Structure formats: structure tokens, C-alpha cells
Amino acid sequence: MVLRFFRYYADSLRAYRLDRAGLRSLQMKRLASLLKGAYEDVPYYHGVLRRIGRTPSEIRNLQDLREIPVLTRRGVTENEPSLVSGKATGVHIRGSSGTSGVFVRVAFDQGFRDLILALQARRLTECGVKPWHRLVSIWAPKKYWKRGLESRFKGRAFTWADELGPARTLAVLSTRVRFMQSAQDDPERDLEELARLRPDFAMGRASHLARMADFLPSGGKRLRIRGIECRHETFTTTAASKIEEAYGGRIYRSHGSNELGTAASECRFQTGMHLNEDWIMFEVLRGGEQVGPGEQGELVATALGNHVMPLIRYATGDTVELADGERCACGSTMLRVKRFLGRKEDWLQGAGGTLVSPLDVAEAVERETGMRDYQIVQLKRGEFEVRVKSPDQEEKRYSSALGECLSRAMGTPVTLSFTARPRDDLWLKNRPVVTAGG
Numbered sequence: 001m002v003l004r005f006f007r008y009y010a011d012s013l014r015a016y017r018l019d020r021a022g023l024r025s026l027q028m029k030r031l032a033s034l035l036k037g038a039y040e041d042v043p044y045y046h047g048v049l050r051r052i053g054r055t056p057s058e059i060r061n062l063q064d065l066r067e068i069p070v071l072t073r074r075g076v077t078e079n080e081p082s083l084v085s086g087k088a089t090g091v092h093i094r095g096s097s098g099t100s101g102v103f104v105r106v107a108f109d110q111g112f113r114d115l116i117l118a119l120q121a122r123r124l125t126e127c128g129v130k131p132w133h134r135l136v137s138i139w140a141p142k143k144y145w146k147r148g149l150e151s152r153f154k155g156r157a158f159t160w161a162d163e164l165g166p167a168r169t170l171a172v173l174s175t176r177v178r179f180m181q182s183a184q185d186d187p188e189r190d191l192e193e194l195a196r197l198r199p200d201f202a203m204g205r206a207s208h209l210a211r212m213a214d215f216l217p218s219g220g221k222r223l224r225i226r227g228i229e230c231r232h233e234t235f236t237t238t239a240a241s242k243i244e245e246a247y248g249g250r251i252y253r254s255h256g257s258n259e260l261g262t263a264a265s266e267c268r269f270q271t272g273m274h275l276n277e278d279w280i281m282f283e284v285l286r287g288g289e290q291v292g293p294g295e296q297g298e299l300v301a302t303a304l305g306n307h308v309m310p311l312i313r314y315a316t317g318d319t320v321e322l323a324d325g326e327r328c329a330c331g332s333t334m335l336r337v338k339r340f341l342g343r344k345e346d347w348l349q350g351a352g353g354t355l356v357s358p359l360d361v362a363e364a365v366e367r368e369t370g371m372r373d374y375q376i377v378q379l380k381r382g383e384f385e386v387r388v389k390s391p392d393q394e395e396k397r398y399s400s401a402l403g404e405c406l407s408r409a410m411g412t413p414v415t416l417s418f419t420a421r422p423r424d425d426l427w428l429k430n431r432p433v434v435t436a437g438g
């Protein structure tokens with residue numbers, strides 16, 4: 001499996017710098033193989049292709065692919081058994097964090113797992129990590145590890161050794177990669193541990209790194225971390241600059257999910273997150289039409305690497321804003337996303353029925369009030385619940401500034417009620433601004 005990992009990694013580095021035509025032809029080759037397997041062994045797609053009257057060999061370009069109807073998250077849940085290939089053996093199953101209403105489970109094999117890890121390695125390479133750099137990956141506390149994991153792998157429990165087999169092997173071989181498990185609720189201890197490991201590059205959650213940064217001596221010696229990769233959750237530019245200031249290194253953004261693995265990540269030129277187009281075909285749609293550079297739309301993905309449970313034209317629910325169409329200085333022609341604006345169901349109701357992006361609201365709140373570790377829930381149009389650690393104190397401190405900020409963002413007067421936020425929430429995927437229905 002380590003050999004397979006290296007093969008995927010080497011291939012992925014070559015694919016990263018293909019021109020558009022080369023990339024498209026690689027995608028079509030992989031799509032043909034995915035469709036063939038899906039048609040022969042996956043009942044759901046056999047049915048879909050029969051209904052649209054196509055065989056796999058008749059789907060030769062993106063236009064043809066668009067004849068296949070979009071598969072929503074709900075569609076995945078409802079059709080789960082018939083989405084899994086009849087030929088699959090040795091299957092892992094992984095659930096989404098379930099923070100977004102619909103619980104999506106995805107089945108995959110060890111080959112797909114190795115591919116996902118290889119793409120993670122490419123992501124680190126492209127943001128400047130060298131083999132001699134010390135790399136520390138900061139994990140959630142043990143209690144949250146197995147959230148959403150299930151097993152039917154060779155009849156025994158699915159463990160993190162299965163999940164991270166090659167990564168662990170590489171870590172032992174290189175002596176440069178370390179995993180650090182966070183304490184349940186002790187950011188000061190976590191900071192000490194991180195300082196002891198002296199990483200050149202760290203990977204972790206922005207919200208956790210921000211809490212740890214409270215214990216850095218101000219004006220004192222910094223950790224001198226060159227780069228920090230932040231993933232798994234939404235964070236604002238305000239939070240990012242505070243973390244960069246505290247730790248003295250650049251933040252690199254990436255975006256991924258259980259269903260797709262890493263979907264997008266920043267290179268060292270930080271011109272937006274490159275979509276992993278060699279292994280995922282992306283469409284960014286608004287009203288069913290592809291949008292252009294600088295525009296916003298919903299991300300629809302066809303994962304070319306998972307033959308166990310093919311996801312073809314899978315509507316991720318994520319609204320994204322594409323970056324400009326220029327070629328990035330890193331040499332990759334892969335499309336870039338400027339921002340992930342939040343899940344469709346999280347968008348807020350503004351004045352006159354307008355929809356307001358949760359990320360835009362979080363940006364305004366953090367810029368104008370300096371709040372942190374909060375969750376703002378829109379109950380009704382002008383009615384918000386604010387979940388915080390100490391409701392009484394924080395209401396006194398923030399309510400007037402927050403009220404003004406939210407009124408301006410929503411274009412309507414607002415009322416706020418402050419309530420206590422369970423500490424456990426801090427380890428869930430951070431969604432700072434949501435709607436009650438989302």
C-alpha cells in the first residue's frame with residue numbers, strides 16, 4: 001500500500017502541471033473507466049444510464065455527462081445500498097460529520113484511501129513543505145476520533161490504523177512527521193506540546209489554533225512556524241490574520257469532505273484554492289448553467305477515483321466563488337476557488353427575501369466585534385440566537401455592536417438572545433453562522 005501511495009503521489013505531481021487539454025483528456029479516460037464499472041456493477045447507475053438511453057461509451061465529454069441527473073446528498077442517503085458496487089470487497093464506510101442535516105455515508109476501498117492520502121501529500125508539497133521539514137498534525141481529542149466511522153472491513157473493527165496506514169508508515173520512516181492529539185479542553189497544554197515538537201509546518205483547526213494562541217506570550221518568542229494548514233471548518237480572514245500574527249507563519253486553506261477527500265487547496269502563491277481536477281470533475285452551477293471566473297455557484301463533483309461507490313454529478317451543497325481565470329504562477333492550470341461560502345441550507349434570510357452568505361456575516365461579525373467561539377443561529381428573519389461560552393458576560397460586552405453589525409448585514413432590525421454553547425460544540429466542524437433549519 002505504501003508503493004501504491006507513492007505511485008499515486010508521483011502521478012498527481014505530473015497531473016498538477018498538465019495544460020487544460022491534457023487535464024481534460026486525463027479526466028475523460030478516468031471517467032470512461034468509472035462509468036463502465038458503474039454501469040456494470042452499480043445498480044443505481046445502471047438504472048440511470050438505461051433511463052437516459054446511454055451506454056458508458058456514448059458519454060464522451062462534459063456535455064454528454066450533463067445528461068446524467070445531479071445526485072443530491074439526500075439522494076445518496078436514499079439510494080445508499082444501490083450506489084455500492086456489487087463487486088466491492090474489503091470496504092470501508094465513513095460518515096459525514098452530520099453537522100449539516102443530511103447524514104451522508106460513503107463506501108470506499110484501500111486504493112481510494114491511498115489516493116486521498118497521496119493528494120494530501122501533494123497539497124503539502126505545493127504549499128512549500130519539504131521532506132526535511134518537521135510536520136505536526138494536530139488531531140481532535142480521542143473522544144471525537146471515531147465520530148461517524150463504521151466498519152465492515154474484513155469482518156473486524158475499522159481503526160485509524162486502516163485509515164492512516166501509509167501515513168503512519170511514512171511518519172515512522174521519515175521521523176519528520178508527528179501526530180499530536182489535543183487535550184479535551186486544555187489549549188494551554190496543547191500549545192506547550194506544540195512548542196515542544198517545534199514544527200516547521202503544522203496542520204490543524206483554525207478555531208483550536210486561535211484558542212491556543214491566547215497562551216502565547218505577547219511580544220515574546222514566536223514558534224516560528226513557516227506554514228499552517230487549516231482545514232475541516234469555516235474560518236474568516238480576521239481569524240486567519242490573528243493566527244498568522246500569533247504563530248508567525250502563513251495560513252494555507254484547503255477544503256475537503258468524507259465523500260471526496262481533499263477537493264481544493266492553496267498552493268504557495270495563494271491565489272485561491274486549486275480544485276483537484278485530475279481526480280474530480282467539477283461543475284460550478286447556477287440555475288443549471290456553468291458560471292464563469294469570479295462568479296458564484298453550487299459545486300457539483302464527479303469523483304473519478306472511487307469505484308466502490310461512484311458519485312457522479314454529486315451536488316455537494318457548497319456554494320463557492322470562483323477566482324479569476326488567470327494561470328497561477330505555480331504552473332498549474334487547475335481551476336481555483338476564491339472562497340467557500342457555506343452550505344446552501346445555511347444561507348440566511350435577509351430583507352426582501354435576499355439570501356445572505358454565512359461566511360460574509362461571520363467576516364463582518366469578527367471584523368467589527370472581535371467575537372470568537374460563538375455560533376449565531378438565525379431563528380426567524382430578524383431573530384437571532386447567539387451561543388457563547390459565558391452568555392451573561394458576553395451579552396453585556398457584545399450585544400450592541402453585534403446587533404448593529406447583524407442589522408447592517410441583513411438589511412433589517414434584529415433581536416438577539418444569548419445562550420450557553422456546550423463546550424463539546426467546539427470540536428464539531430465549526431459553522432459560526434447558521435440558520436435554525438440548516
Ligand SMILES: [Zn+2]
Nearest residue numbers: 267269328330
Ligand atoms: Zn497555484
